[in-house]
Amino acid sequence: MDLATIDAWNTGALDTMADSLSKRVTTVSEVDEALRTASRLPGWYSEGADSARQLYTLTADDLRDEAAVLGAARQLAVETSAAVNHLKVRLAGLRAQAAGASMTIHNDGSVTAVPTPDREDDEAREGLRKSLETAAKALITQAADVDGDAARVFDAIRDGKITSDGAATVDDAMKAGADQGGLTALEPPKDKTPYEVKAYWDALSPEQQAELLRDRPELLGNVDGIPSAVRHEANVAQLNPVLKQLEDRRDQLKEQIKLWGLFSNEDAELEQVEKKIDDVKKLQELIGTDEWSPDNPLGRMLLVMDMFSAEQGKAAVALGNPDDADRVSVTTPGLDTNIRNSFGSMLGESAALRDETLDELRNAGRGNEKVSTISWLDFEPPDKDSSRPFGVPWLEVAQQDRASDGATDLANFYRAIDATSTKDDPHIVALGHSYGSLTQGLALQDSGGHPVDEAVFYGSPGFEANDEPELGLKDGNGYVMMGTSDFIESFGGVGPNGPAPTDTKLEQLDVRSRTTADGVEREGAYIHSDYPRNGQNGELRVSGYLMARILAGLSPE
Structure with missing residues (x-):
């Protein structure tokens, strides 16, 4: 994976694919509804009618599994298009910034600078060069993850692992498939500088950023390099869950102390947990008064x-x-x-x-x-x-x-x-x-x-x-x-x-x-x-x- 791959990706083809799949899902839904109507066969009660109803049930199951596959493939196309478009825009911006500073971004993400006679700005130029290189390499990492997600979903479709999961309707089956077909957002890198973390964050599409903040706020709140507004929202979202976790631990320790008595390890931990409960409540009060x-x-x-x-x-x-x-x-x-x-x-x-x-x-x-x-x-x-x-x-x-x-x-x-x-x-x-x-x-x-x-x-x-x-x-x-x-x-x-x-x-x-x-x-x-x-x-x-x-x-x- 390199920057040339990002250049070569055709998001127009992905959008066309998503549109075609949407139409196919509509067709499957219409067929399902037609069969559902036919299966009722009002006024027809016979062995033949029972066979028709059984055939509908089998056909409907097949349609829902197909809808799940279509939903997964469509979701993958939509999310991949958004992610790739974001990568292309970010890359274009980095290249424009590099060109303005007489620098070149190479396909492997490395950045070289044309020497300048003015030695006074050498330190600033080197800082910019490193920043551009960090950002470019983050785009490559993100592109590789997008590509890996696509391969994962296509493999699941090929191996018959995308199913309707017992959905009652075609629409529900399509939603179940969509849940199995989306991209997964990379978690923040560990043991990296804040500059590398910021480059990672900027490489994620807005949809992936929102997904992480919504579903995994505990991964973001205390990470240096994540934008402050995101850290704030993530930490505020964690206040109640953390308080509940501490209160559950307090209650558990109290029960243990009843069994083992005071002056135990549990007693010392209980004192710490109770103080932390007070800490969280104080933060809720302090932030809530002027958030x-x-x-x-x-x-x-x-x-x-x-x-x-x-x-x-x-x-x-x-x-x-x-x-x-x-x-x-x-x-x-x-x-x-x-x-x-x-x-x-x-x-x-x-x-x-x-x-x-x-x-x-x-x-x-x-x-x-x-x-x-x-x-x-x-x-x-x-x-x-x-x-x-x-x-x-x-x-x-x-x-x-x-x-x-x-x-x-x-x-x-x-x-x-x-x-x-x-x-x-x-x-x-x-x-x-x-x-x-x-x-x-x-x-x-x-x-x-x-x-x-x-x-x-x-x-x-x-x-x-x-x-x-x-x-x-x-x-x-x-x-x-x-x-x-x-x-x-x-x-x-x-x-x-x-x-x-x-x-x-x-x-x-x-x-x-x-x-x-x-x-x-x-x-x-x-x-x-x-x-x-x-x-x-x-x-x-x-x-x-x-x-x-x-x-x-x-x-x-």
């Missing part, structure tokens, strides 16, 4: 909902669609953050940051720019409710295992923002608080690279770096904020997390009380929890204002 939709573009999007991979429930919620945003922030929280107790206040802080950023953009004459702020809890920060070790979070703050576990996923999440964005180069800002700043720092040093433009570490115990280049950032694009009464400062440079943040070469921001450049009197950030919160006067503290300025692409002042 994102095309009619509510500033609403909440559930980008991650994971209740099974770890001890604690995990989630990520965006305010506004990051795929359409010019500016995106991702906040990673620290100690004692979980969905059921503190995620609501985190979303409130995220909303305040977005509102302030939009204000700064309007004041700068750039009110047309869109902003999305994301609260990312797709990892397990140390938590007093944790059973590792013995529910004492401070024993874990000095360790990096939770941060390291989360860093790989966070780096991938950043790449997903870039992969699914409709903007050429969205401005992405990493915000890390407390233990979450360590997770951020490790994510920005991931070997796969990242698209983050700026990073802010506040109330940080350290982030394993001394300057911006170590974090994959340009000089001057990394910032540290430390309140004068923040106890965490005494840990800097003492633990295993690299140099003290206030001793690094990153930009050190003053977060003391003052009237900021916009003329607003703001309280400073002093204690560990102050940074993203409003002061007593209802205004964001200096620290929150500075984060908004950075997210807006303005100098912090």
Whole structure:
């Protein structure tokens, strides 16, 4: 299979085939109805009449099996035509994009670029070349799957495996056949980059995308590279089924505990399951109060909902669609953050940051720019409710295992923002608080690279770096904020997390009380929890204002 095969496929012939089959199905239906009428033979009661009725029954069975085969073949033709047309349109678009950049897409999906004398854009051109190549090869993979599905259906027809499945009418038999004759959508590829996943998604026809979202939402909701609107819809669709699964497990564990008593493995699991039930209910409440939709573009999007991979429930919620945003922030929280107790206040802080950023953009004459702020809890920060070790979070703050576990996923999440964005180069800002700043720092040093433009570490115990280049950032694009009464400062440079943040070469921001450049009197950030919160006067503290300025692409002042 290669791109030349996609070029050669004749969708017109498939459409003709589908039309012919539709006419044949109509004929079979008419014959069935005629025989049905004749079989009633009103007023004729004899041995001959009984034989006629038996003959109708046998003929009707044959007609329904034929209708099933016709239904399968027609459905295959219709769906294959749609899928191939989609592949052809996508391929034409990729070729036009390649030609505009002096590149060539070859039949095996590889892409070559004509050398240019301007060396400054080499990195950007190489990025485009790789993107085109990834997309072209995804089309080949999808074409091979379509071809394989066609062979599967034709083999089933040839081997007599397409049946009416006991359908009572020809129409029902045709529907039964159609169910056996359609294409099957490829599942998202595993262990691939978000860019490869996005290319896979784009290669699917809209009908196949809709089928996956409708029938297999659990495959899409937490996959980096799937568009945000799809992830949101998939995760919202899973809230009730996941809650039911957890409640069933809770009831099962309670029955087991009745038999075996407390202090068993079941008792420990029950505690975790009950917390996750609370987590799901909290997400239902938080998303339901202001759910994102095309009619509510500033609403909440559930980008991650994971209740099974770890001890604690995990989630990520965006305010506004990051795929359409010019500016995106991702906040990673620290100690004692979980969905059921503190995620609501985190979303409130995220909303305040977005509102302030939009204000700064309007004041700068750039009110047309869109902003999305994301609260990312797709990892397990140390938590007093944790059973590792013995529910004492401070024993874990000095360790990096939770941060390291989360860093790989966070780096991938950043790449997903870039992969699914409709903007050429969205401005992405990493915000890390407390233990979450360590997770951020490790994510920005991931070997796969990242698209983050700026990073802010506040109330940080350290982030394993001394300057911006170590974090994959340009000089001057990394910032540290430390309140004068923040106890965490005494840990800097003492633990295993690299140099003290206030001793690094990153930009050190003053977060003391003052009237900021916009003329607003703001309280400073002093204690560990102050940074993203409003002061007593209802205004964001200096620290929150500075984060908004950075997210807006303005100098912090």
